Amino acid sequence: MKYIINLNVIFDPDSRVLTLKNDIQQSIELSKPATRLLSELISNNRVNLERDDILKNVWEDYGFSPSNASLNNHISELRKAFTNLGISKDIIFTVPRVGFRMDAEIHPIQKAIAEPAPSHEIPTINQGVKISTNDAPAEIGEPKDRGSLYLSLKKHRMLSFVLALLLLLTTLIGMTTLIHTKKESISFLVTHDKCSIYNLNDNKPDKDYTAKIIKEMTEEGIDCSREDLDVFYAEAHPDNDRLRVRLLAACSKIDATRYKNCLNYKTVE
Known part of the structure; x- marks a missing residue:
């Protein structure tokens, strides 16, 4: 519903x-x-x-x-x-x-059953736009209030944000796929249900490190019981030891060398 x-x-x-x-x-x-x-x-x-x-x-x-x-x-x-x-x-x-x-x-x-409008009614599309029943051109009204202008500005800002986010995700997916094709640059950690987990860092992980990755996968809703996934994990401290950036990438496999899609999860602490 x-x-x-x-x-x-x-x-x-x-x-x-x-x-x-x-x-x-x-x-x-x-x-x-x-x-x-x-x-x-x-x-x-x-x-x-x-x-x-x-x-x-x-x-x-x-x-x-x-x-x-x-x-x-x-x-x-x-x-x-x-x-x-x-x-x-x-x-x-x-x-x-x-x-x-x-x-x-x-x-x-609730799902409504659509009924055809009576022929004498004038159909209306959105606010301020009216389709005439004669040969006169359609009338386009002015925005009713400042709220419409504000919403339009927010729409443009939202579009810019979405485009930037898509560019970032495309870059991350490309990097993940490239890394996966170069087996020497990643290290296999463990198999969890149907997921194969790989480490993108150069460190030598221990059991606590692996358990932390599985916990973060669970918190992000990555379900390893239903689908074969390759999961990549990376951790970085770009400025200092108090700032930590984590990246999880869960990729659905088509075959041994190709992916259908990858979902990326980035956390900054």
Whole structure:
């Protein structure tokens, strides 16, 4: 079932997508944990949810290891998604010493049966554009308020952000594929269910290092029980020892030398 939030954003749990109601080109794909988290918040709208209950219902019940850090990260992911789609008012609140609460106007979207419009009605496309029934040219109205101009500017900023993100992901995927074709530049670590895990660093990992990678895979929702995946892990300290950048790349295999697609997860701490 889909939901409409604050009469402006449509949430589809099946496709894991948030979409602007009046502009389907503006959409954001959520991670699997963030999708489960938003579904839990919607089911308990305007109710204070304790952290332990959220961790159990969103992570533990699905076989994943819960952690407060992962919960905070995915709360942040949801807040950023709503902000990017034009919901400036914070609808996910932190309840001190308790957990979180969602406070929004939420309506489930029922599937409607389309009926042909009567012939005497004038069809309308969006706001300010009217299709005439005679030979007169269509009338195009001016934007109704400053909100329309603000939304247009946000759309352009969002488009620039998406293009930059796609460029970054394309670069990361290309680097991962290139590294995979050069077996001497990576080291195989361990097989976890159907996943083969490789280390992109030069260090000699121990059992704790491998366990940490598997834990991070679980927190990101990488499911090794369903699909053969090659998982690549890299860790770097670009400025100093206090800043750490982690990269996970999970690639679906076509055959021994080619991949169908790769999903990249980057974390900066």
